[in-house]
Amino acid sequence: MKILIISSTIRSGRKSHQVALEVAKQLNAREGFTAKVIDVAETDLDNLKYLYKLDPSPSEIKSNIYDLFENCDGYIFVSPEYNGSYCGALKNTVDHYPKSCYHRKPIGVVAVSAGAMGGMRAALQMQLLVLALMAYPMPKMLLTPKVGDKFEDGRLMDNSFSGTIESYLDDFTWFASKLKS
Numbered sequence: 752m753k754i755l756i757i758s759s760t761i762r763s764g765r766k767s768h769q770v771a772l773e774v775a776k777q778l779n780a781r782e783g784f785t786a787k788v789i790d791v792a793e794t795d796l797d798n799l800k801y802l803y804k805l806d807p808s809p810s811e812i813k814s815n816i817y818d819l820f821e822n823c824d825g826y827i828f829v830s831p832e833y834n835g836s837y838c839g840a841l842k843n844t845v846d847h848y849p850k851s852c853y854h855r856k857p858i859g860v861v862a863v864s865a866g867a868m869g870g871m872r873a874a875l876q877m878q879l880l881v882l883a884l885m886a887y888p889m890p891k892m893l894l895t896p897k898v899g900d901k902f903e904d905g906r907l908m909d910n911s912f913s914g915t916i917e918s919y920l921d922d923f924t925w926f927a928s929k930l931k932s
């Protein structure tokens with residue numbers, strides 16, 4: 752199954768991108784799953800002015816992101832918690848593309864925070880976003896508390912959190928496979 756991991760903050764110095772890369776690494780190690788990270792910082796989407804497929808459609812919207820979105824089997828949204836919610840760049844990206852990109856697909860959410868709560872408010876609000884996309888939210892959420900303590904030079908140093916990701920992916924792969932069948 753082809754799963755897109757949307758790494759959604761464009762902030763310089765961002766830490767949540769490390770979590771997105773780690774989730775992708777662990778998912779790619781599982782048989783039957785291919786994870787690709789879509790880095791919103793590199794997608795070059797402006798604030799929403801045009802919807803894909805409605806005229807005029809500037810070329811950056813037509814970029815191969817659309818094909819990847821349309822043809823994937825599911826998503827994992829990764830977002831930092833900013834002011835009690837997920838980051839605006841995630842919503843902006845998702846809003847550019849039609850419902851057909853999301854309809855009936857499994858979507859897992861991953862929240863990242865510098866604090867102790869792990870981005871719970873962002874995660875819950877991403878679950879609501881998934882419902883609005885006519886997709887299916889995976890019930891288990893991955894929360895990342897104190898992200899600043901977990902990585903060194905991009906490497907995950909926290910074994911316990913590595914196990915938490917593994918357990919999250921156990922559920923996600925089960926959920927995605929059941930939905931597909």
Ligand SMILES: Cc1cc2nc3c(=O)[nH]c(=O)nc-3n(C[C@H](O)[C@H](O)[C@H](O)COP(=O)(O)O)c2cc1C
Pocket residue numbers: 760762764765766767768831832833834835836863864865866867868869870898899
């Ligand atoms: C604008 C802004 C708002 C933030 N709001 C929250 C918040 O509401 N709750 C929280 O736990 N952390 C908050 N943080 C801290 C982030 O959790 C922290 O930056 C963390 O490293 C994950 O985000 P990053 O990928 O941008 O690094 C905020 C950070 C920024 C830049």
